[in-house]
Amino acid sequence: MTKDLTVGNPSTVLWKFCLPLFGGIIFQQLYNIADSLVAGKFIGENALASVGNSYEITLIFIAFAFGCNIGCSVIVSQLFGAKKFEEMKSAVYTTLTSSAVLCAILMTIGFLFCRVLLEIIKTPQELMADSLLYLRIYIAGLPFLFFYNVATGIFSALGDSRTPFWFLAISSTSNIAVDILFVTVFNMGVAGVAWATFLCQGVSCILAVAVVLKKLRTIPTQGYIPLFSRTLFGKIAAIAVPSILQQSFISVGNIMIQSVINSFGSSVIAGYSASIKLNNLVITSFSTLGNGVSNYTAQNIGAGKSERISEGFRAGLKLVWVLCIPFFLFYFFAGRFGLLLFMDHGSENALASGMAFLRIVSPFYFIVSAKLVTDAILRGAGLMKEFMISTFTDLLLRVFLAFVFSGIFGSIGIWMAWPFGWCIATVMSLVFYRKKFRLRG
Numbered sequence: 494m495t496k497d498l499t500v501g502n503p504s505t506v507l508w509k510f511c512l513p514l515f516g517g518i519i520f521q522q523l524y525n526i527a528d529s530l531v532a533g534k535f536i537g538e539n540a541l542a543s544v545g546n547s548y549e550i551t552l553i554f555i556a557f558a559f560g561c562n563i564g565c566s567v568i569v570s571q572l573f574g575a576k577k578f579e580e581m582k583s584a585v586y587t588t589l590t591s592s593a594v595l596c597a598i599l600m601t602i603g604f605l606f607c608r609v610l611l612e613i614i615k616t617p618q619e620l621m622a623d624s625l626l627y628l629r630i631y632i633a634g635l636p637f638l639f640f641y642n643v644a645t646g647i648f649s650a651l652g653d654s655r656t657p658f659w660f661l662a663i664s665s666t667s668n669i670a671v672d673i674l675f676v677t678v679f680n681m682g683v684a685g686v687a688w689a690t691f692l693c694q695g696v697s698c699i700l701a702v703a704v705v706l707k708k709l710r711t712i713p714t715q716g717y718i719p720l721f722s723r724t725l726f727g728k729i730a731a732i733a734v735p736s737i738l739q740q741s742f743i744s745v746g747n748i749m750i751q752s753v754i755n756s757f758g759s760s761v762i763a764g765y766s767a768s769i770k771l772n773n774l775v776i777t778s779f780s781t782l783g784n785g786v787s788n789y790t791a792q793n794i795g796a797g798k799s800e801r802i803s804e805g806f807r808a809g810l811k812l813v814w815v816l817c818i819p820f821f822l823f824y825f826f827a828g829r830f831g832l833l834l835f836m837d838h839g840s841e842n843a844l845a846s847g848m849a850f851l852r853i854v855s856p857f858y859f860i861v862s863a864k865l866v867t868d869a870i871l872r873g874a875g876l877m878k879e880f881m882i883s884t885f886t887d888l889l890l891r892v893f894l895a896f897v898f899s900g901i902f903g904s905i906g907i908w909m910a911w912p913f914g915w916c917i918a919t920v921m922s923l924v925f926y927r928k929k930f931r932l933r934g
Contacts, residue, residue: 545766556740564733574795764846790873
């Protein structure tokens with residue numbers, strides 16, 4: 494099913510489109526946290542710390558996959574909104590081809606330098622073997638990560654938010670089951686959770702790509718469709734490269750922050766590993782809903798209906814703020830129960846570190862969610878310079894203040910860096926939005 498986001502009440506259209514995305518977010522995050530959850534509950538605190546330690550490096554690869562997703566999604570949305578179906582199909586094929594080349598390059602680099610990356614972030618020696626094992630298996634599954642992200646980007650571009658939801662629902666629940674099977678029955682340890690992700694993501698990827706190609710065949714076109722277009726590649730890259738750089742620098746920044754965290758020992762690492770998973774559930778929820786706003790923006794710009802963007806902006810804000818309330822209340826007042834999902838017998842130091850992080854950052858979800866919705870409109874409109882300026886400001890502030898505050902306040906100082914970066918970058922994003930779209934009403 495495809496959905497034209499350029500007709501109908503903007504608020505209603507956006508909410509109906511984004512609600513399945515939110516359902517998908519829950520399952521996507523179950524997928525992402527399953528490894529840490531099973532490692533912490535069934536293997537031990539060091540296993541949780543190892544998976545969490547490797548996770549910061551995997552975010553670099555996810556950044557590239559996400560960039561391919563966004564670049565394809567925005568351009569395909571614009572072409573779909575403009576009814577240029579031949580170019581739209583060529584854009585899809587161009588993305589698949591270029592993503593394959595990029596993935597091969599990253600796999601080669603990953604296998605050659607994964608130990609070096611772990612050493613750069615000062616991985617404790619007792620965590621090195623498991624961190625390295627998990628990371629190598631993860632890198633082997635990069636083709637699945639890339640093509641699955643491209644497929645979901647195409648679904649969203651065509652206004653179909655339901656199909657990715659079902660893929661995520663099935664794959665995430667399967668991943669948890671296979672995680673537990675490999676760890677508790679086959680005693681595979683950290684390797685078990687890594688191979689479970691590899692297998693489940695592989696099946697999801699193959700099915701998603703197959704369904705995308707079938708869906709494209711139902712859209713009528715005439716004549717030969719180029720499998721690679723330099724012109725379309727340039728347009729896709731103009732969106733994808735800044736998105737990749739943004740996500741990559743965020744990942745590099747997180748790795749730098751992880752190196753500071755690692756200096757405080759395995760208990761703080763374990764507490765952060767658990768709490769950052771819970772935090773990422775929220776941030777990824779906002780980002781994924783933001784992707785829906787980007788698709789909405791791109792389709793309407795492609796159709797020449799930019800007057801609908803302001804109402805879409807307000808609808809997006811209402812949607813993410815509704816989500817902020819339960820997350821804030823749970824994390825701030827009962828976050829310990831969320832952390833215990835990852836720790837069977839977590840130490841009090843680990844729990845205290847995790848709770849400190851959640852209580853410091855969760856009140857500011859209302860602010861960072863506004864930034865992510867605003868960024869989504871800037872990205873959907875192709876305003877990548879403005880998008881990157883606010884994002885890099887957030888990143889640089891968080892990294893710099895993490896180093897400074899950690900020397901003054903200890904590990905709590907690291908957590909304090911998040912709100913500072915979020916607040917300043919949000920103001921910048923809103924200024925860019927008002928300047929470009931002249932917010933009304």
